[in-house]
Amino acid sequence: xxxxxRLPSDRGVLAAGRASVRAPALALALAGVSCTFVSKDDPGxxxxxxxxxxxxxxxxxxxxxxxxxxxxxxxxxxxxxxxxQPSTGTVQVFxxxxxxxxxxxxxxxxxxxxxxxxxxLANVMAGLEFRGVAPADARAQAEGWLKRVGLGGFGDRYxxxxxxxxxxxxxxxxxxxxxxxxxxxxxxFSALDIQTRQLMENEVLALWAGDERRAAPGSARSPSGGxxxxxxxxxxxxxxxxxxxxxxxxxxxxxxxxxxxxGPASRPIGEFAIDLARPRDVAEVRxxxxxxxxxNAIWAVLREEVLKGYAQQLKAA
Amino acid sequence: xxxxxxxQFGLLAALLVFWHLMATPxxxxxxxxxxxxxxxxxxxxxxxxxxxxxxxxVIDADIYRHLGVTLLETLMAFAVGAAxxxxxxxxxxxxxxxxxxxxxxxxxxxxMPRIIxxxxxxxxxxxxxxxxxxxxxxxxxxxxxxxVYQGVxxxxxxVLANARMLDxxxxxxxxxxxxxxxxxxxxxxxxxxxxxxxxGAVVGEYLGSSxxxxxxxxxxxxxxxINTVMAGIVVLTAFALAxxxxxxxxxxxxxxxxPKAGETERL
Numbered sequence: 001x002x003x004x005x006r007l008p009s010d011r012g013v014l015a016a017g018r019a020s021v022r023a024p025a026l027a028l029a030l031a032g033v034s035c036t037f038v039s040k041d042d043p044g045x046x047x048x049x050x051x052x053x054x055x056x057x058x059x060x061x062x063x064x065x066x067x068x069x070x071x072x073x074x075x076x077x078x079x080x081x082x083x084x085q086p087s088t089g090t091v092q093v094f095x096x097x098x099x100x101x102x103x104x105x106x107x108x109x110x111x112x113x114x115x116x117x118x119x120x121l122a123n124v125m126a127g128l129e130f131r132g133v134a135p136a137d138a139r140a141q142a143e144g145w146l147k148r149v150g151l152g153g154f155g156d157r158y159x160x161x162x163x164x165x166x167x168x169x170x171x172x173x174x175x176x177x178x179x180x181x182x183x184x185x186x187x188x189f190s191a192l193d194i195q196t197r198q199l200m201e202n203e204v205l206a207l208w209a210g211d212e213r214r215a216a217p218g219s220a221r222s223p224s225g226g227x228x229x230x231x232x233x234x235x236x237x238x239x240x241x242x243x244x245x246x247x248x249x250x251x252x253x254x255x256x257x258x259x260x261x262x263g264p265a266s267r268p269i270g271e272f273a274i275d276l277a278r279p280r281d282v283a284e285v286r287x288x289x290x291x292x293x294x295x296n297a298i299w300a301v302l303r304e305e306v307l308k309g310y311a312q313q314l315k316a317a
Numbered sequence: 318x319x320x321x322x323x324x325q326f327g328l329l330a331a332l333l334v335f336w337h338l339m340a341t342p343x344x345x346x347x348x349x350x351x352x353x354x355x356x357x358x359x360x361x362x363x364x365x366x367x368x369x370x371x372x373x374x375v376i377d378a379d380i381y382r383h384l385g386v387t388l389l390e391t392l393m394a395f396a397v398g399a400a401x402x403x404x405x406x407x408x409x410x411x412x413x414x415x416x417x418x419x420x421x422x423x424x425x426x427x428x429m430p431r432i433i434x435x436x437x438x439x440x441x442x443x444x445x446x447x448x449x450x451x452x453x454x455x456x457x458x459x460x461x462x463x464x465v466y467q468g469v470x471x472x473x474x475x476v477l478a479n480a481r482m483l484d485x486x487x488x489x490x491x492x493x494x495x496x497x498x499x500x501x502x503x504x505x506x507x508x509x510x511x512x513x514x515x516x517g518a519v520v521g522e523y524l525g526s527s528x529x530x531x532x533x534x535x536x537x538x539x540x541x542x543i544n545t546v547m548a549g550i551v552v553l554t555a556f557a558l559a560x561x562x563x564x565x566x567x568x569x570x571x572x573x574x575x576p577k578a579g580e581t582e583r584l
Contacts, residue, residue, distance in 0.1 A: 081478075107479065107482040109475050112475065112476075119574075130480075130484045158576075159574075160576035175482075
């Protein structure tokens with residue numbers, strides 16, 4: 001337990017380190033991904049957001065990516081979603097190369113993503129509608145999902161009539177209604193106040209874990225994974241790739257935390273397995289000695305990068 | 318704020334009284350004109366204008382045909398212009414190449430004083446309703462076109478990406494994301510475009526026609542009947558206001574998703 005789980009930080013070795021111990025099917029595998037943006041006004045100007053990133057998320061695994069601001073975390077997520085084509089490298093989804101939009105993934109955005117002209121219910125129905133589910137059926141499913149995120153009575157409200165936390169819940173219901181195998185989250189709670197945030201974090205964890213119970217009723221997995229089995233690999237729970245700049249949030253929620261270096265051309269420089277028992281309460285777990293241990297270990301790596309990123313920002317300004 | 322209506326009507330009444338006092342022969346000694354009938358000749362008399370309107374609507378009841386023609390022209394010009402503007406705006410906003418190629422032509426067509434097309438339309442479409450509709454369409458088209466173009470360009474990229482992640486096809490994106498977003502821009506321009514459709518119809522009639530309110534005004538002007546000209550203006554203004562109120566009502570119904578400031582109720 002006291003062994004530092006930090007893997008060698010050389011590129012490529014990271015990618016090799018995981019597959020042998022993970023679940024047989026990888027939900028999402030980025031290999032050697034680089035993203036270089038060309039300035040529209042001046043084609044000579046290039047900016048490499050991420051360089052040679054290899055990152056995997058096992059089926060049912062909760063992986064967080066932390067890093068200083070502007071290190072290309074969202075870029076990686078967009079690549080995984082199929083919204084952005086990487087300049088080099090490959091993306092595989094459950095063993096298949098990704099082409100176009102990642103149809104097995106749902107995406108929770110950092111900023112407002114609901115259609116403002118649709119009510120909460122119609123927003124949750126949207127994805128089902130797009131997939132051709134019959135309206136009555138879609139409505140029933142959407143109502144069920146709104147209830148599960150605690151917004152049963154708010155279906156007829158428009159997004160502007162809901163609070164920020166409620167809108168995030170609607171987004172969550174909207175994404176979960178399509179039953180994706182992978183959930184991509186881009187700092188989903190960064191705009192919420194701290195209390196709402198902790199509530200939402202716990203709810204997401206409960207939904208994530210609850211999905212497993214729902215999907216695989218007879219599962220023999222022990223409720224608390226303990227140090228040995230934080231990631232079972234046998235379950236049908238969803239894989240989550242969670243982007244955040246908040247280290248506490250990352251540790252409290254994840255099975256694994258990946259640290260990105262400061263941009264430009266950022267890459268993973270550390271990877272930590274989080275062996276805290278589940279189910280977790282994000283507020284309580286923060287006081288656990290193991291949490292603090294992990295926090296210190298990860299922060300030691302992250303701190304330097306945060307300072308580097310900050311220095312670069314100052315230089316640019 | 319309760320007294321706003323009172324003040325509004327008070328102001329109208331004061332203006333009418335002022336007009337009446339200044340224009341009616343014999344009420345005040347003439348101090349601007351040599352002859353106290355000249356004021357009435359140039360500015361008309363409110364009582365006679367009212368009488369003219371009364372005759373149009375009640376006694377002779379002969380304005381309905383003209384009014385119907387003008388309103389029909391307005392509605393047709395608006396419907397055709399808005400449909401073309403919507404289609405054109407969506408197309409050019411989503412097809413960057415076509416947009417780049419057509420850009421100077423659109424700028425030129427928009428800068429041109431399009432009222433001047435009226436004589437050409439008269440030659441092409443004759444003196445009937447069609448030439449007036451055509452004029453209205455050229456006025457409405459650009460207003461709607463630019464607003465739809467802007468609306469599509471300003472669709473939130475996050476909302477768009479979200480819809481794509483929810484598996485929307487290109488057609489569904491158009492129907493469920495681009496169109497609703499553009500509609501809100503169209504509605505914000507609707508007051509202007511309905512007004513311009515009306516302008517197109519009336520100006521077209523005024524330049525040459527055999528029916529419509531613009532035609533009535535033209536006839537009266539030909540015989541220096543200022544009272545009838547004024548009556549025509551009053552009727553047109555009233556109907557423009559009514560159209561505007563109708564648009565406002567439709568807008569409120571369709572745009573209820575848009576946030577409004579201060580929705581709390583004082584108890």
